[in-house]
Amino acid sequence: MSEDRIRFLLSKYIHRQCDSQEEAELFSLFRQLSDEQKDELLANTWTEFESSQELPEEEAEQILDAILTRKSRFPLKYISIAASVLIGVSIGAYFLLHSHKQLSADNDKIALADIRPGENKAELTMGNGKKIILGTGSQKITIPNTDVVIQENANGSLTYNKEAITDNEQIIYDTLRTPKGGVYQLNLGDGTKIWLNTASAIRFPEKPGHRSRDVELLYGEAYFEVQHRTDAPFTVKTAAGVIRDLGTHFNVNTGNGHVAATLLEGAIQIERNNSIKRIKPGQQALFNSEKLSVHEVDAEEMIAWKDGYFMFDESLESAMQKISLWYDVKVEYQDEGIKGIPVLATITRYSNISNVLSILEMTKKVRFKIDGRTVKVFYFNQNTTNK
Structure with missing residues (x-):
C-alpha cells in the first residue's frame, strides 16, 4: 500500500x-x-x-x-x-x-x-402513458407520429429537442419523478434547465409554447435556471400558488405544508389569491393557501443539495x-x-x-x-x- x-x-x-x-x-x-x-x-x-x-x-x-x-x-x-x-x-x-x-x-x-448514497435515477411518464426508467445510461427516445426527440445522457440528464409547438397542436405533458435516493436533471426544449431533488415530481410540456410555458411541481423540490422570454412567461405551478419567472435562477421546495421559493438571481413574483408579491435575490417567499411571508436567507444553503x-x-x-x-x-x-x-x-x-x-x-x-x-x-x- x-x-x-x-x-x-x-x-x-x-x-x-x-x-x-x-x-x-x-x-x-x-x-x-x-x-x-x-x-x-x-x-x-x-x-x-x-x-x-x-x-x-x-x-x-x-x-x-x-x-x-x-x-x-x-x-x-x-x-x-x-x-x-x-x-x-x-x-x-x-x-x-x-x-x-x-x-x-x-x-x-x-x-x-x-x-450507499443516492444517484441519478428517475421515471419518465410520457403523455401517451408510456413509462421509461432513467438512470445513468445513454439512449434516444422518440415519440411515434411526432417530431419530439428526447435524449437521455450518461451524466444523468434528459434533454428535449428545441421544436416549439405549432398553433394548431395540443399541448402534451410529460411527468418526471425521482424516487427516494434519486435525483435528475431536465433540459427543456426552450433552454430552461431543471434539477429535481430526491422524492420529487414535475409535470411539463413536451414542446415549449409560443405564448406561455407552464410547469407544475407536483411535490418535492426543484431548482430552475430559466431561459427568460418576455413574449412567453415561464411559470411554476404549485398547490399553494404560482411562481412567475422574470429572468431567474430559483429553488422551489413544497415540503412541510408550505411552498418555499428562494431566489438566487434575477426576479420572481408569487401569485396567489389574486395577490402578487415580488422578491429579490437572497430572499425566500414562504407561502401556503392562507398566508405569505418574505425573509432573507442564505441562498447557498438552500441549493446545497443541487451541488451535492x-x-x-x-x-x-x-x-x-x-x-x-x-x-x-x-x-x-x-x-x-x-x-x-x-x-x-x-x-x-x-x-x-x-x-x-x-x-x-x-x-x-x-x-x-x-x-x-x-x-x-x-x-x-x-x-x-x-x-
Missing part, C-alpha cells in the same frame, strides 16, 4: 476533485492504516491544506469545534472547508487538528452496515429527514429529546451513510446504529448494544 497514493487521493478529495471510484479507493486504503499512520497523515494534510487556505490555526480549531455544536456561526465557506477535510477521514474517527481515538471503534461499527452537499443549520430531526430521503432509510429515536439537538455542518451527499453519521457523532451528543435500512439514534453516552 502506498501512502503517496493515499495522500494524492486525500488531496483530491479535500478539493472535491475525486470521482466515485477514487473516493471508494481512498476510504478502503485509509482503513488499512495504523493509528500512528493516520495521525501523521492527517496532521500533515491539515497543515498543507490550512496553509493553502490561509486559515489561522486558532480559528480552524474553533470552526472544527463549532461545525456541529453551533457554538457560533462561521461563514459557510470556512465550515465547508473544515467539513470537507473531516469527511476525508472516512470513518470519522479523527479531527485533523486533534485525534479523537475514543470514537474509532463505534464508527467502525457504523461502517459495517453501510448504505448536505448543508445543515437546523435540528437533528430536520437533518435526519433529509438523510432518510437521500439514503432511503427509516429513522428511529431512542428519545424524543434527541430530535431537537442543533446541527451545523456541510457534508458531501455522495459518500456512504456511515461517513455522514460518523461526522454527526463528533458532536458527542448523538450516536447511531444501522439495522438493515433503519438508522437508530441514541444519546451519545447511551449503550447501543442489542438495541
Whole structure:
C-alpha cells in the first residue's frame, strides 16, 4: 500500500476533485492504516491544506469545534472547508487538528452496515402513458407520429429537442419523478434547465409554447435556471400558488405544508389569491393557501443539495429527514429529546451513510446504529448494544 497514493487521493478529495471510484479507493486504503499512520497523515494534510487556505490555526480549531455544536456561526465557506477535510477521514474517527481515538471503534461499527448514497435515477411518464426508467445510461427516445426527440445522457440528464409547438397542436405533458435516493436533471426544449431533488415530481410540456410555458411541481423540490422570454412567461405551478419567472435562477421546495421559493438571481413574483408579491435575490417567499411571508436567507444553503452537499443549520430531526430521503432509510429515536439537538455542518451527499453519521457523532451528543435500512439514534453516552 502506498501512502503517496493515499495522500494524492486525500488531496483530491479535500478539493472535491475525486470521482466515485477514487473516493471508494481512498476510504478502503485509509482503513488499512495504523493509528500512528493516520495521525501523521492527517496532521500533515491539515497543515498543507490550512496553509493553502490561509486559515489561522486558532480559528480552524474553533470552526472544527463549532461545525456541529453551533457554538457560533462561521461563514459557510470556512465550515465547508473544515467539513470537507473531516469527511476525508472516512470513518470519522479523527479531527485533523486533534485525534479523537475514543470514537474509532463505534464508527467502525457504523461502517459495517453501510448504505450507499443516492444517484441519478428517475421515471419518465410520457403523455401517451408510456413509462421509461432513467438512470445513468445513454439512449434516444422518440415519440411515434411526432417530431419530439428526447435524449437521455450518461451524466444523468434528459434533454428535449428545441421544436416549439405549432398553433394548431395540443399541448402534451410529460411527468418526471425521482424516487427516494434519486435525483435528475431536465433540459427543456426552450433552454430552461431543471434539477429535481430526491422524492420529487414535475409535470411539463413536451414542446415549449409560443405564448406561455407552464410547469407544475407536483411535490418535492426543484431548482430552475430559466431561459427568460418576455413574449412567453415561464411559470411554476404549485398547490399553494404560482411562481412567475422574470429572468431567474430559483429553488422551489413544497415540503412541510408550505411552498418555499428562494431566489438566487434575477426576479420572481408569487401569485396567489389574486395577490402578487415580488422578491429579490437572497430572499425566500414562504407561502401556503392562507398566508405569505418574505425573509432573507442564505441562498447557498438552500441549493446545497443541487451541488451535492448536505448543508445543515437546523435540528437533528430536520437533518435526519433529509438523510432518510437521500439514503432511503427509516429513522428511529431512542428519545424524543434527541430530535431537537442543533446541527451545523456541510457534508458531501455522495459518500456512504456511515461517513455522514460518523461526522454527526463528533458532536458527542448523538450516536447511531444501522439495522438493515433503519438508522437508530441514541444519546451519545447511551449503550447501543442489542438495541
